[in-house]
Amino acid sequence: GQNIDQPTExxxxxxxxxxxxxxxxxxxxxxxxxxxxHAGEAPTFLSYNVLDGLEEKGRFSSFLSRSKGYSYLLLxxxxxxxxxxxxxxxxxxGYQKVTFGIxxxxxxxx
Amino acid sequence: xxxxTQTPKHxxxxxxxxxxxxxxxxxxxxxxxxxxQSLDQGLQFLIQYYNGEERAKGNIxxxxxxxxxxxxxxxxxxxxLELGDSALYFCASSGQSGxxxxxxxxxxxxxxxx
Numbered sequence: 001g002q003n004i005d006q007p008t009e010x011x012x013x014x015x016x017x018x019x020x021x022x023x024x025x026x027x028x029x030x031x032x033x034x035x036x037x038h039a040g041e042a043p044t045f046l047s048y049n050v051l052d053g054l055e056e057k058g059r060f061s062s063f064l065s066r067s068k069g070y071s072y073l074l075l076x077x078x079x080x081x082x083x084x085x086x087x088x089x090x091x092x093x094g095y096q097k098v099t100f101g102i103x104x105x106x107x108x109x110x
Numbered sequence: 111x112x113x114x115t116q117t118p119k120h121x122x123x124x125x126x127x128x129x130x131x132x133x134x135x136x137x138x139x140x141x142x143x144x145x146x147q148s149l150d151q152g153l154q155f156l157i158q159y160y161n162g163e164e165r166a167k168g169n170i171x172x173x174x175x176x177x178x179x180x181x182x183x184x185x186x187x188x189x190x191l192e193l194g195d196s197a198l199y200f201c202a203s204s205g206q207s208g209x210x211x212x213x214x215x216x217x218x219x220x221x222x223x224x
Contacts, residue, residue, distance in 0.1 A: 102152035
């Protein structure tokens with residue numbers, strides 16, 4: 001089965017950098033996803049890592065270490081609109097199956 | 111706009127009733143996933159279909175069932191509803207035929223059971 005751990009809440013200051021960690025245990029691995037979800041809205045895709053290393057996409061970067069079962073999402077130049085939940089999700093353990101973590105609720109303060 | 115549509119947007123019903131939630135995937139996507147998200151809870155995977163066939167099952171109750179039709183739209187049927195079934199139900203679709211891939215989520219159906 002899949003087990004995903006991420007902090008439940010974080011607070012960071014506008015303009016700063018924040019790193020949201022995710023550790024996972026999986027019986028199979030087909031990649032790791034990060035999604036952003038604003039309260040009451042649908043999750044939206046941020047990034048996908050299947051190989052070790054850093055993927056950069058504008059203000060957001062995602063890192064993966066498969067040997068350590070570890071990923072992080074890095075958000076730079078934080079803006080108030082970045083206040084949302086960030087969901088770590090792992091693919092694997094079944095055909096196209098993706099398991100979501102409970103999400104990290106990020107609050108950006110002025 | 112993800113291209114995934116869900117109807118209805120809101121649904122209020124009584125305990126013991128049955129409801130049907132509908133999802134149309136993005137054009138060209140063959141996979142449809144259903145998720146349940148209760149207040150302040152993570153996304154719970156319910157079930158996945160690929161091109162009309164059930165592919166994976168998660169924590170789906172026996173009172174719930176789903177299907178994907180030849181035109182690729184999907185329906186999630188919830189019966190004998192209980193108060194605890196009140197949640198946001200999301201449908202997502204993806205396009206790849208193998209392996210995990212990015213999912214596009216619909217706006218969700220908010221179900222309230224009274």
